[in-house]
Amino acid sequence: DAKTTQPNSMESNEEEPVHLPCNHSTISGTDYIHWYRQLPSQGPEYVIHGLTSNVNNRMASLAIAEDRKSSTLILHRATLRDAAVYYCIHDSNYQLIWGAGTKLIIKP
Amino acid sequence: NAGVTQTPKFQVLKTGQSMTLQCAQDMNHEYMSWYRQDPGMGLRLIHYSVGAGITDQGEVPNGYNVSRSTTEDFPLRLLSAAPSQTSVYFCASSNTRLAAYEQYFGPGTRLTVT
Numbered sequence: 173d174a175k176t177t178q179p180n181s182m183e184s185n186e187e188e189p190v191h192l193p194c195n196h197s198t199i200s201g202t203d204y205i206h207w208y209r210q211l212p213s214q215g216p217e218y219v220i221h222g223l224t225s226n227v228n229n230r231m232a233s234l235a236i237a238e239d240r241k242s243s244t245l246i247l248h249r250a251t252l253r254d255a256a257v258y259y260c261i262h263d264s265n266y267q268l269i270w271g272a273g274t275k276l277i278i279k280p
Numbered sequence: 281n282a283g284v285t286q287t288p289k290f291q292v293l294k295t296g297q298s299m300t301l302q303c304a305q306d307m308n309h310e311y312m313s314w315y316r317q318d319p320g321m322g323l324r325l326i327h328y329s330v331g332a333g334i335t336d337q338g339e340v341p342n343g344y345n346v347s348r349s350t351t352e353d354f355p356l357r358l359l360s361a362a363p364s365q366t367s368v369y370f371c372a373s374s375n376t377r378l379a380a381y382e383q384y385f386g387p388g389t390r391l392t393v394t
Contacts, residue, residue, distance in 0.1 A: 217385070221382070
């Protein structure tokens with residue numbers, strides 16, 4: 173089974189960068205790494221995904237280790253609106269297998 | 281665009297009752313899926329569809345049926361509700377035919393089975 177390991181929770185100060193780690197040691201060569209986040213009482217929201225090289229979009233950056241067994245989601249300047257549960261997922265036969273995620277707490 | 285819509289927002293059922301959760305999307309997405317989320321847990325895939333007329337089982341399909349007669353709609357049917365099906369149900373869609381990438385999620389249906 174596709175399995176990722178993330179910290180249960182992390183805290184960060186507002187307006188500072190946040191680095192959210194994820195281990196995915198069982199990933200195969202063609203599995204993408206996906207990140208979603210879920211704000212309280214809402215459906216999940218797509219953040220970013222990548223395969224091998226680092227990826228950037230308007231929301232975040234994704235840094236993927238050379239051996240692809242870990243990755244880091246980078247929020248460049250956290251705001252209170254970024255407080256959410258962040259899920260790191262890699263797909264298995266084109267299906268997303270979700271873990272419990274990391275609860276990100278932003279301190280004003 | 282309304283995106284992904286789900287009805288109802290809340291539902292209470294008695295054990296043994298059946299019902300259909302509705303999901304619709306107006307983005308012409310081929311891939312649609314249903315997940316359930318139990319308290320403090322991540323999402324678990326119930327069923328998915330890669331296009332009209334094509335459905336397949338996910339991780340936890342037992343007790344649920346789906347059909348996909350149009351691109352827009354993907355209803356989830358609970359055949360005989362059980363307390364173990366108390367959960368929040370999310371529908372999602374993606375414009376990638378074969379893969380669950382960049383999924384857009386609906387607001388969810390909170391279901392309680394007594």
